[in-house]
Amino acid sequence: MEKIKKAKTKAEAVSAAKIISAYRDYLLSEGKQPASVFKFCKDQGFKEDEFYQYFGSFEALEKSIWKEYIDQTRSGMEADENYQSFSTREKILTFYFMLAETLKADRSFVLHQLKGWKNPSSTPKFLKGFKSSFEAWINSVLNEGKGSGEIANRPFLDQRYDMLFWIHLMFILQFWSHDESANFEKTDAAIEKSVNLAFDLIGKGVLDSAIDFGKFIYQNSKN
């Protein structure tokens, strides 16, 4: 009862941030979603329509938390004056390092969400906005890379790089969620090494020669 009273006094200033923080608290203390939006709002002293003003459902709320991770990382990174002078590889590295830093502040929530994600081949609902924000960003960076020649043009294949980087990001997320090293130092190493590998693969190199040779053999075998 007392909880309701306390919340009521602040009721005028209900904002998206406030709802999110109340939801996060609930989820992490109770270990599960509230029974309903009605119950949640009643307990927290919001009006139900105040909740719907920002979010259509708990899922939509979770989605917005995740999307915010990307947007926050991106804006933080782009605010750095040196960022524009970085190479594509460095931009992507910076992005992952900063994302790891952003997620660190919210690790309990992230781990709780990832725990429920059992099937790695499908993207869970809460990651949908996170994914589209990420893809928008990675595509713009990859295009820059293609322009500067850092990334090789490969017909058809290079259209799917955003997907590959998404899988890569999921790998990093999984690695980080299982990382127990001090200050998540191993995640830093994993990011550094895997991005270097990725760039060795998408830059002009062995793969292009292999494709070229493969094409040649294929064409000649038909004659």
Next chain:
Amino acid sequence: MTKLKEQKSIPVGKVQRATKFISTGAKIGGNYLKHYSKKLVNPDISRDELHLDNATDIYNSLSELKGSALKVAQMLSMDKNLLPSAYQQQFAMAQYSAPPLSYPLVVRTFEKSLKKKPTELFDSFTHAASNAASIGQVHQATLKGKKLAVKIQYPGVGDSVKSDLAMVKPIALRMFKLNPAEYDEFIGEVETRLLEEADYTLELKRSIELSRQCSQIPNVKFPTYYPSLSADRILTMDWIEGKMLGEVFKNNTLSQTERNLLGQALWDFYHYQIHTLRSLHADPHPGNFIITPDHKLGVIDFGCVKVIPNSFYKLYFQLLDKGILNDSKRLDHVFHNLRFIYPDDTAQDKLFFKDVFTQLVELLGRPFQTSRFDFAEKAYFESLYKFGEEIGNMKAFRESKKARGVKDALYINRTYYGLYSLLHELGAEVDTTSFVDFKP
């Protein structure tokens, strides 16, 4: 600090190293097959040939290895197969080849430990590394008009050292037929040193201490260190202008007098540490020294420091006493205590090892027997070399079931091999008595 290109020439990944072990395993398996198939034909065949085959394969593969795994192998074999390997292979941590850190990771390292970006801490900071250090890299920075060298370490080096050492254990146990207790004693020593090298906070403390204590030695120069700009994986010091000692070897433009002066500075630097400070920079690698334009010796890396225990010091340096080689009783005592000879050795073994180690002590101690010694002398180094090779081929040595030597000697020996070889390459003639006014 080693030049980037030097490091590039040693392409060692952990996977490659692991594969090396696997292929050795396969070869040993092959040797057993060979053995048993021969045995089918000739049941009397002894296992000697098999052991020899195995030993050769393991040894060959270990000598191809680099990094901490090799270091262990080398150190364990130091008393068995003395100089050739110690000469041919440069020292371990310098060969520890980590790929260069990307600039974002450098920034990340700064943000994690100093809470600021390098561009916020310094007036300028180079985007690319200017040198590779043994387990990290060096960037050049400026602050208030001063040129600085900032060393940054790769994440996870400590773990990597541990996994390397774990990898070498089974094979080293077989190869040297050590019992696990002996093995742990030696490995413990190596692991401690390697892990210390990965701890820049400790290196900072030691660098400041040792460079202050050594500041009186003529012709030696140390950078100033900046604790407020350093952390567990960052070390900031003055940038010393000049050429790496390794480069000086390659295009030798120094006059003989200059070479002698530098050689003397090296000699004095080491012997002051050994005899006065009893704690020394145990990594005499050409990448750790810079020759300044005015021909002074700049010392830039105190990663590997060995503290010499008193009891060991008293024992070990008796071997440099002029009369000791003719005093059989005293020599026996020292050899026993340094575990060159074990009480339970057969009489024949005792004689054999005493003879070998006496020759060795005479050979290694020769520079101390005259007041000046010319390290440029090829004949001396050839005889050292030849002797090491002979030892390596001695069956008794190879098959001895005991580790000969004590753990404290590992790094002292390493330091002397390094120092001798630096002086040899420098072609310096040195006054070897300048610090001999000590009495063990």
